[in-house]
Amino acid sequence: MALVQVAQRAGDLERAARFYTQLLGKEPSATYDPPGLLFFDLDGVRLLLEERAPSSLLYLRVDDIDAEVARLEALGVEFTGAPHAIFRHEDDTLGPAGTEEWHAFLTDSEANTVGLVELRRVES
Known part of the structure; x- marks a missing residue:
């Protein structure tokens, strides 16, 4: 499916x-x-x-969460908090191993929550 x-x-x-x-x-x-x-x-x-x-809660992948938040804030979009790491992928179960998953949440024009997600390589 x-x-x-x-x-x-x-x-x-x-x-x-x-x-x-x-x-x-x-x-x-x-x-x-x-x-x-x-x-x-x-x-x-x-x-x-x-x-x-x-x-529903949508999660949209972005390449650069900080740049995307800045772009959307300049357009007047309201975020509920700053981008932050929520999880480190040690293996490939839910994302590429060696990445951290960063999230930021915004409120759309219809009062729904939308999450932005960046998979950021962890510096060794």
């Missing part, structure tokens, strides 16, 4: 479209309104924003 789609609640589709276009750095791949569906392509996985969807 493979993940096809993740749905996220969006009370205001136009506001969510503006926010996620800035967050993801790309335009929506499709909009169907009515019935109120907005899609973004995340490397083959569809992100569906819709009013009736429940809120």
